[in-house]
Amino acid sequence: QKEVEQDPGPLSVPEGAIVSLNCTYSNSAFQYFMWYRQYSRKGPELLMYTYSSGNKEDGRFTAQVDKSSKYISLFIRDSQPSDSATYLCAMSAGNYGQNFVFGPGTRLSVLP
C-alpha cells in the first residue's frame, strides 16, 4: 500500500460544477496537509494548507481533513476552465520537512 493514494483521473466536469478531489493516507503521524495545483509544464503551486483535522476555506476552495479516517478532500465551487490542472495532495509529520510525501495527483479538466 502506498503511503498516500489519490485517484489519477482524468476527471472532466462542466464549467460551474462542484469538484471534489480526495486523498487517503496510511501514516497516522501526518499533521500537515496541503493541496498543490500544477499547470502543464509548470511547477506545483500551493493552494491550501491545513494543520490537523477540520475545514479551511479560501474563496472557491475548501479543504477538509478527517484524521480519524485518514482522508483529506479539496472542494472547488463554481469550477472554471482555468482550474484545469493536476492537483496534488501533500502531507507531512512536520519536523523540518522530513517525511514530506506527495500524492500522485489528479488531472482535472473543466470544460467550457
Next chain:
Amino acid sequence: DAGVIQSPRHEVTEMGQEVTLRCKPISGHNSLFWYRQTMMRGLELLIYFNNNVPIDDSGMPEDRFSAKMPNASFSTLKIQPSEPRDSAVYFCASSLRKGLNQETQYFGPGTRLLVL
C-alpha cells in the same frame, strides 16, 4: 520577487555524460528541496537542505546523484554518469522555516532532463 529560479529549463544529453542542474532559491528562504517528477513515480523528494546543510538525502536514488549548497543563494544537483532512467522533470523548491512550524514550499519551473 523573482521566485525560485532553475537552469537550464531543458537538457538533452547522452548516456554517460555528466549533468548539472542549478537552483537559486527565493531570497531569505532557509530551506531548499530537490524533487524529481515522473509519470510512473510522481513527485519524489530527493534531498533537502536547511541553512545550507543537507538534512536528509535518503531520497537520492544512488551514488550517481550528488547535491551541494555552497551558499544560501545557490544549489546544484549533479548526475554522473547519467542514464536514460534519469529522464524526468527535476524541481527545486525553497521555503522559510520558522521554529518548529511546517513551512510552505515554493517551487521553481523545473528542468526537463532527457538522457538518450
